[in-house]
Every structure is written in C-alpha cells, then in structure tokens.
Amino acid sequence: MGEPVVETTPIPGLLVVRLDVREDARGWFKENWQREKMLALGLPDFGPVQNNVSFNADRGATRGIHTEPWDKFVSVATGRIFGAWVDLREGATFGTTFHLELDPAVAVFVPRGVGNSYQTLEDGVAYTYLVNDYWRPGTSYPALDLADPTVAIPWPIPLEECEISEKDRHNPALDQVTPMAPKKTLIIGSQGQLGRALQVDYPDADCVDLAELDVTDPAAVAAWPWHDYALVLNAAAYTAVDAAETPEGRRTAWAANAAAPATLARLSDEHGFTLVHYSSEYVFDGTRPEHVEDEPLSPLGVYAQTKAAGDLGVGTATRHYLVRTSWVIGEGNNFVRTMQRLAEQGVSPDVVSDQVGRLTFTNELVRATRHLVDSRAEHGTYHVSNAGPAMSWADIAGTVFELCGRSPDDVRPITTEQYAAGRATAPRPASSTMAMAKIAASGFVARDQLDALRDYLQAGMRP
Template sequence: MSGLTVRQTPIEGLLVFDIPLHGDARGWFKENWQRAKMLELGLPDFGPVQNNMSFNAAAGSTRGLHAEPWDKMISLANGRIFGAWVDLRPGDGFGTVFTLELGPETAVFVPRGVANGYQALAPDTVYSYLVNEHWSPDARGSYTYLNLADETVAIDWPIPLSQAEISAADAAHPRLADVTPMAPKRTVVVGCKGQLGRALTALLPGSLGLDLPEFDLRDPAAIASVPWGQVGTIINAAAYTSVDAAETHEGRRACWDVNVACLSRLVEVARQHRIPLVHVSTDYVFDGTAETHTEHEAFSPLGVYGQTKAAGDALVATLPRHWIVRTSWVIGDGNNFVRTMANLADKGVKPSVVGDQYGRLTFTTDLAAGIVHLISTNAPGGTYNLTNTGPTQSWADIAKRVFELRGRSADDVTEVTTAEYFADKPGMAPRPTHSTLALSKLAEAGFEPANADDRLREYLG
C-alpha cells in the first residue's frame, strides 16, 4: 500500500491520517501511531500520556458529543465507525462540522476543544485513543458538551438516533445555542506584581498571575494548587534583581535560591506538564567586553546576580519547548532609573551619573509585547534578545535626555566614570561595560520594538 498520508479538514487542527495496513492471509499490521513520521506530516508533538480503549458490542452504539480539555488521537483496532466532530472553541470556527467513516486504516487527531462523537457501524467495534492528560473523575467538569441531535450542526448519523443506543447523559446535552465555548488554555505569569509582570497581565487579560506570598515555589502545596493541565504557557517574570545585595553573604544565598533553586522547580513543572516556558534573562550573563552581544555569545558573568541568571538560563534550555528572552535596562511601572532621574530633575538636584556603561533602555510595554508575539506566533524556541531600538547610550546620556524632557539643562547632569561613582561605595557588584544586545534574530521572528527615545518621551508624558 502507499505510505502514510495526512488530510486537512474544515476544522482547524483536526487532522485525518491514512495509515497503510500491511496484511496477508494471517491478518494485518499497522503503525498505529508513529511519532517521527506523523510529526513530519504536521501532527503537533502533543505528548500522549494515556491510552484508552472502547468496545461496542452492537452496531448503533453512539456516544458524544464531548469536547475534552486535552488533545487526543483516535483510531480503530476492529470494525468501522462513523465519526463526527464539531468545533466548540471560541472564534470564527465555532460550530464547524466534519464527519468521516473510519476503519483500521484511518486515525484522527482531535485538538482540545473540538467535540467528538462516534457511532459503531459494525458489531464488536474496538477503538483506541491516546490523550495527553491523565483522566480523573474531576476532569469531567472541564468538558464542553453538545447534543448529538442538535439541529444547527445537523449531523447525518448513518443509523438514526431513534434506533441507536445512547446514554441518558448524552441525550441530555445542550443544543449549540446554549453551549459556552471551551476557553483556551491560560497563560500563567509568575512574578505578576513586578514591573514586567504588570505589563504582561495587562496584555493578557485572561492570564493567571502568581506571586509571593500566595505562590511560593518553595512550597509543594502551592505548586500543586495550580491547575497546570489547563495552562498553555508559563511566563517567568520573577527574579532576584538586587545586584549589589547579591554580593553580600545573605544576598548571595537569596539570589541563588530565587534565580536557580526556585526556577528549577518551575522548570520541572513545565517538563512534567509539557508546558512551554518563557524565561526572562539579562545582559548580566556577559562580562560586557563585547560592544554588542548576540544570542550565541558564551556566558561570562562578573557577579553573583549574573552567575545565577546564567545558571537559570542553562536550566530552562533543557526544556524541549522554551523561549529565553534576554533584555537589559528595564523601565516600567515601578522604581527605576528613569523615574529616579525625573524626580531629581523635578527637585532641582544636579546628579553625577555613570558615563562609561553603555546599552539601550527596554520599556516593559515592548518587552511584554515581544514576549506575547513569540508565544502567539509560535516562534522557534531558543534565546532572543529584546530591548528597545535606537542608538547605544550611556546612563549619563539617558539622564541628560530625561533632564531635557523635564525642562532642565542637560549640563545639570555630571558625567563620571564607574570607578569614580563607586569610589566611596564598597561592596558594589561589578557591572558589564557594554550591554547592547543584537536584535536581528527578533526582527527575523517578526517583531520590532519601538525606538527607545520615543518610548522615553511617552513614559515621561
């Protein structure tokens, strides 16, 4: 017979596979699920964890229509069935119908939120299905149902429902007009109270925000309380970022605990539940000797904070589905360098600011939008640099620009070296001299952040 092939259907993501049956006088053999071949044909790598079997003794046995909160792959071991699928996900496809007669030579991939119903057309029908979540009695509360006899979708069952064997529960399911579409999986934002976390939750109104003290990754009960099976993506916007405090005895312990130990628990959650993880990284993983840093540059952190972030990046990179988003000089809703300079300008202060550290500002509006873009477009996994665009500047350059936008003279900012600034401040963490990140990979993924000076003017009103 010809090789394995796939057919698209009117329902987005619902795929029909035609499977070769290799037979002789003794019977037949087939590769019922072959991950490598099917992925090459477009099957999502849905990660099945459970195999279920269903047996119908008599023709006419009918079940459905059930939209389940997981993906499934259905196929026949014996007999023939009539399959019907209805899209119950929100959007333009809601209510779209597809039907097909299946035998052992056919398998169908059913994405989460698409209702499926089956009618046995022959006695002793046996069908098998792979699912990518473990079933439990509580799972039924997450199903979405549609009546087999709904007049709107008008499924033409080969054996009339009046002559079919149907359970009382299936007969009582609602009509399409009364069906609430199955909500998509949620995005979890860890560190939702921080500058970036607030920007992310504003862009993702249906997201689940987690932060201390209610959600502590040191607490197994807190981790277990989250319905991870209904989570589509995890964004980790939490970190220990006090770079100077991290150089102290207690700060070092806290920095490693948050940025590595706690992160490792989040990585294991993502691995166990097969959830893509977005992790926010930093220019501090580099020593700053290169004037521009690409995504492929080797780690060379100078201080404890950078060391923990580099270790965290390495942990996240072990996941099969991840995005590491490396950024620098973040400005958002909270205490930050721009806000400090604006306050000093308003108070008439003439500050001294470091002029020999160079980089670009990153406003959380663009950082959050870039992260959402990578997720929503399913960009290739890996590491992406993400800052605002524009020329490389020093901290002193930015401070002078803030003063100008506040109606003060740029000359009121005195430019000093890093050594001069830290001369009377012992115990300060080393900083990378150059923090500019190359943005070409991000542009190839279809996202271009705004110019840093444009965002600065907006930020200062």
C-alpha cells in the same frame, strides 16, 4: 514507510491524517504516531501522556458526543467507524461539525474543546486514542445529544438501533451546552514593572505575586491548578544585584532566579503549557561588544550566576521562550525616573559612562512577548531590547536631562571604578548590548529607544 498526509477541516485545529498502511499475507503495519513526521506536517507537539483503547464488540456501538479538556489523537486499530466532531469551544465556530469514516489508514487530531463521537460500522472494532492529560475525579466537561437536530449528524446506523450508554442518551441539546472556555494565562510576579505591563496586554490573565503563589514552596506548587493554563509568563525575579552578594540575598536570589524557573520548566512539560521566562544580559561578562543568544554563559556576580542557572533550567522545557533583556524601564522606580527627578530638582549627578547598552521599555518587552507567542515562533532563546545605537548610562542620563530642559552637560560622567569606590557593589558587565537578529528574523521590528524614551517622559513616567 510512506509519508502521512494532513488535511484540514471546517473545525479549526481538527486535522485528518492519512496514514501509510503496509499490508501483506500476514496482515498490516502502520506508524500510528510518528512525532518527527507529524510535527513536520504541522500537527502540534501536544505531548501525549496516556494511550487508551476502546473495544466495541458489536456493530452499531455509538459513543459521545464528549468534549474532554485535553487534546487527543484518535485512530482505529481494527475495523471501521463513522466519526463525528462538533466544535463546543467559545467563539464563532461553536456548533461547527465534521464527520468522516475511519479505518486503520485514517487518524484524526482532536483539539481540546471539540466534541468527539463515533459509531462502529463492524463487529470487533478497537478504537485507540492518545491524550495529553490525565483524567481526574470530578472533571466535568461539555457533552452533546447524539441526536441533536441543530448539528444533524448523519449517523449511518439509526440511533434507535444502536447500543448507547444511559448517560449518553441524556446529554443536553446544543442550546443548553455551556461552551468550553480556552485555557488561561498566568502572570507570575504581577506587581513588578514588567508584571504590571503584562497585565495591560493580558487583561484576562490570572495574576499572582509571592503572596498568592510562591514557586519556591513545594506545597504551594503542588496545590496550584497548572493544568488550567496554556501560557505562563514568569516576570518574577530577585533583582537586587548588590544585595545578592550578601548571605541572605544570596539564598533568596538562588531560590527566586534559579530554583523557581527550573520548577516552572518541569511543570511546563508535565502540564503542557508554554513558559515565557525573562532573563538578563548579566548572564554574560560584558567583554564582547554585542551578545548573541548562543554565546557561552559567563556570569560575574551572584545575581548574574543565579540568572544563568535559571536560563539553563528553563531551557529544559519543550515549550519555552527565554527572553533576555537589558536595562528595563517601566512603571515604578527606575533609572530614567531617577534622572528625571534629579533634573527637575536641579541636581547634577555623577553617572557611569563605561557601561553601555540599550534601554528596554516594558511595553516593548510585552510587545515582543505577544509577537513570539501569537506568531508561534520557534521555541528557544531570544534577545529583546529597544533598538538604536548602544549608549552609556551617562549618555541616557544626559538625554533625559535635555528632554527635561536641562543641559546634558549637567550630567558628570564617571567610571565604574569611581562609582564603586567605598561601596559594596557587585560586578557589572561593561557591555549590555544584545544582538536582536534572531527575533528580527521572526518578523519583530524593535522600536528605537530614544523615541520610546521621549514618549515615556511625555506620558508622565508611564510605560
């Protein structure tokens, strides 16, 4: 088979696909949808779930202009049509039109929110389309008058001579159409350090915490309108590393860190949204000085094991960004805030010196998220932290003391073993340092952790 050719149009996202049709004495054959080839040519991986066929007995049958809330890939099985499309999405291109004649050698990808219509140019036309969502009773969507003078579609056959449904004869004019809003963003775990930072960069997102949406509750998951979202940011996690070793903590950690992400991965494929999930360097045992994305998982304690299980679950989703990070600092209680308070109170703390890594400020993590999503980076796993040489907790504490006007020598370095003496603590990786070559290759430049730390302290502990 020959290769299909993709052409852009004045309507953003509306793509024309020239297909290779092979004919002989018996008839013809074409690859109507070939995912591998189509994706290589730039079509989105829109995940069709239904194939529909509209048969039109007579020349002049005219349907539309309909703006369903899903993507579709349209083509003709037999005959010829005149197709017309109108952008009915919110934004600067609202009202933009495009029209084209389609036969079996031409297909069109129609993005959500673009009005679709056609007129048959022959008898016995079979019009087919793949869609990536299911029709639901009560679903409403914009429609447009076929004869609207504003868009002025040049129908080859005058509309008064055509077969048109009664409903389509009463569709509104363009100035009466309510534009289709884009799908939304959902932030899960919105009240944590990272969740609050994500809200700053995604101010229009729907924000939920456990009280509004418990992803471990099957009934709550089933009732939630997941098809309304294009992007789900899962910042929810059980992060009490030591408490996860207890019977109650163990159950909670497995539900929140393993089962919930796996559920979101399934929902991502079912509803077509992109899932961003945040994980931890704890999925590694810390025996390597620097961790790369494809390093085999080797979790130590219960918390680490649940995060590793969550990574495996998220990895099953077609559209996912698994963002592993370390030593997160944002708004609320955290290590840096504690060290600043101790410095101001004149306390000289004991701080572990044999665990090394890099700080990750929440605004840096949000910036990396924005980069991955907006640049449409390849889906998969990425390591993210602030940049700079690896430091120990004691090194960071000393730097905080110095920035607060205290001597860094007022911080007494101790070993992990000394810190754990007499305490019920979970094992921790000795090295939390993560390689960031992968996200750097996508164009992201991480900010140095010490520059970020200085600004963080000067801003009064704001992320």
